[in-house]
Amino acid sequence: MALDSATLVHLARLARLSLGAAEREQLGADLDRTLAMIDQLQAISVEGLEPLAQSQPSHTANRVDWVSEQDQSEQLLGLSPAAEGGYFLVPKVIE
Amino acid sequence: MSRIEALDTVTGQLAAMAAGSIDPRALVERCLGRAAAQVELNALITTTAEAARAGAAALAPGGGPLAGVPFAQKDLFCTRGVRTTCGSRMLAEFVAPYDATVAARLDAAGAVSIGKANMDEFAMGSSNENSHFGPVRNPWDRQRVPGGSSGGSAALVAAGVVPFATGSDTGGSVRQPAALCGVVGLKPTYGRVSRYGMVAYASSLDQAGVLAHTAEDCARVLAVIAGADPRDATCSTRALDDYVGSLDAGVRGLRIGVVAEYFGAGVDPAVAQAVRTALQVLERRGAVLIDVRLPSLPLSIPAYYVLAPAEASSNLARYDGVRFGHRCDAPVDLADLYSRSRAEGFGTEVKRRILAGTYVLSAGYYDAYYRRAQRVRRLIADDFSRAFGEVDLLAGPTAPEVAFALGEKASDPLAMYAADVNTVAVNLAGLPAISVPAGFVQGLPVGLQLVGPAFGEARLLCAAHALQLASDWHLQAPGAAA
Numbered sequence: 001m002a003l004d005s006a007t008l009v010h011l012a013r014l015a016r017l018s019l020g021a022a023e024r025e026q027l028g029a030d031l032d033r034t035l036a037m038i039d040q041l042q043a044i045s046v047e048g049l050e051p052l053a054q055s056q057p058s059h060t061a062n063r064v065d066w067v068s069e070q071d072q073s074e075q076l077l078g079l080s081p082a083a084e085g086g087y088f089l090v091p092k093v094i095e
Numbered sequence: 096m097s098r099i100e101a102l103d104t105v106t107g108q109l110a111a112m113a114a115g116s117i118d119p120r121a122l123v124e125r126c127l128g129r130a131a132a133q134v135e136l137n138a139l140i141t142t143t144a145e146a147a148r149a150g151a152a153a154l155a156p157g158g159g160p161l162a163g164v165p166f167a168q169k170d171l172f173c174t175r176g177v178r179t180t181c182g183s184r185m186l187a188e189f190v191a192p193y194d195a196t197v198a199a200r201l202d203a204a205g206a207v208s209i210g211k212a213n214m215d216e217f218a219m220g221s222s223n224e225n226s227h228f229g230p231v232r233n234p235w236d237r238q239r240v241p242g243g244s245s246g247g248s249a250a251l252v253a254a255g256v257v258p259f260a261t262g263s264d265t266g267g268s269v270r271q272p273a274a275l276c277g278v279v280g281l282k283p284t285y286g287r288v289s290r291y292g293m294v295a296y297a298s299s300l301d302q303a304g305v306l307a308h309t310a311e312d313c314a315r316v317l318a319v320i321a322g323a324d325p326r327d328a329t330c331s332t333r334a335l336d337d338y339v340g341s342l343d344a345g346v347r348g349l350r351i352g353v354v355a356e357y358f359g360a361g362v363d364p365a366v367a368q369a370v371r372t373a374l375q376v377l378e379r380r381g382a383v384l385i386d387v388r389l390p391s392l393p394l395s396i397p398a399y400y401v402l403a404p405a406e407a408s409s410n411l412a413r414y415d416g417v418r419f420g421h422r423c424d425a426p427v428d429l430a431d432l433y434s435r436s437r438a439e440g441f442g443t444e445v446k447r448r449i450l451a452g453t454y455v456l457s458a459g460y461y462d463a464y465y466r467r468a469q470r471v472r473r474l475i476a477d478d479f480s481r482a483f484g485e486v487d488l489l490a491g492p493t494a495p496e497v498a499f500a501l502g503e504k505a506s507d508p509l510a511m512y513a514a515d516v517n518t519v520a521v522n523l524a525g526l527p528a529i530s531v532p533a534g535f536v537q538g539l540p541v542g543l544q545l546v547g548p549a550f551g552e553a554r555l556l557c558a559a560h561a562l563q564l565a566s567d568w569h570l571q572a573p574g575a576a577a
Contacts, residue, residue: 008450011450011453011454011457012434012450013434014453014457015408015437015449015450015453016412016415016430016433016434016437017434017437017438017441017446017449017450018431018434018435018437018438019438019446023446027443027446027447027450030447030508031447031450031451031454033508033509034400034447034451034508034509035451035454037396037397037400037509037512038397038398038400038401038455038464038468039397040394040397041394041397041398041401041464041467041468041471042463042467044394044467044471044474046467046470046471046474049470049471049473049474050470050473051466051469051470051472051473052469052470052472052473052476052523053299053469054285054299054329054525055285055299055476055523055524055525055526055549056284056285056286056329056331056525056549058328058329061325061328063325072192075192076192076418078192079189079190079192079418079419080417080418080419081416081417081419081420081421081422082417082422088417088418090417090429090432091426091427091428091429091431091432092428093428093429
């Protein structure tokens, strides 16, 4: 199967990756080959097999309802490449 | 070829400190001196010399199970105040405000970090050529790769810079570089070691591990880092075994399944022969070798390359240029901020996997790819369960070939993915496994992989220890620093 250009543009948009034409072509070709490889799975009978999401049995972990973390908002905002007045800065969203 | 010294090992260093023949400050200086002599390996992204000296000076030997032992931390474990890059431009300046549980436990045990080890970006790769900070070189042959993604960790141990290093293993990232660099690499059971503060790649597969010269050293480190953590709900609350105390139990009567599929097409016959020779060493010590089959094993690479990219595409959605990490200049709108920050911050292999993951999770393909791969994952896990009904451990070559040349597979992702053909199934099934030095082919190290049932780390370490008592492959060291 060969992915067409429109599909790649759609994928890149879903993944929020800005790709130039040359990079898109290269990554598209690589993805084509990867998909051809994983298509081996289509030939396998999986009837009656429960999907396995976690290898070890999981449980819902409960804990005592107490505050374990202090207010770290300043530290966390300090990690941001753009923060001001206690907020993360993003380009204007609402016109 | 030279040989490693007792002071190159955790056990040897602890003994020397207990005997008063060396102190933590001298050990740190020894490490830093060696790191400087081996700088061309490019195995450390960040060296924390002053912090290491201060840490060593503040310790008294005997202050913890690893008091005074220097080590390197794979650069995906968050370390308070020291940048954690994950081998990526995206996190090149990221300084975590907290320690990963693995880092905190090693610190509490008295181990002294000398820095952060180079790695494939976001742990995606098998050669350490995908690092934003440049490739790591294999100490055995500097024109060859050290394996990946924990390539910096493996190279540092192999070169005698540190006695142990941390790693992480999502599809073989501890075991394969350990094999290619001639050291021991332990990947514990999924959930045995906390993932808190370990940068996420594929959360249902990721597990922290250890690289060292000996199984005994791995046991000492595992005893420190393993165990329940309220900050990671997937971390097991099961009690720890006595990993160090059970090392000498021996292998008499131990049934080792020799897995036919691990010796399949694509495995270098010389590597296969070396591994069979190593297994005969265990047989002479009383182990029983039994031929077994894992018929679904050949499906593990295709299943992994659906599931791991799917989880990665979701996990890496957090890098948006807003809260932390790289942010593009002058974004015109929010979509531009996300798309350009991510395009600039991520390297090619990470983009490949994000796109593949996005594809297999997208509308119309979810059942055909993702759900189907999860069912095949069940098939693979069932194969292991059946095998462990008959044998105690499974065995085969860790990697299909010895270290390959830098650049040899860099432009062929599928050839690179095949380097993990014998390791990824263990992650899909969540099992523990270890790679142990098992000889040389053309002067380059070969690794024997042993796989255990869930939480069978003590049995694995015991078998690896038995092999090391009866062989000296792990004592060989790369030639004098070039």
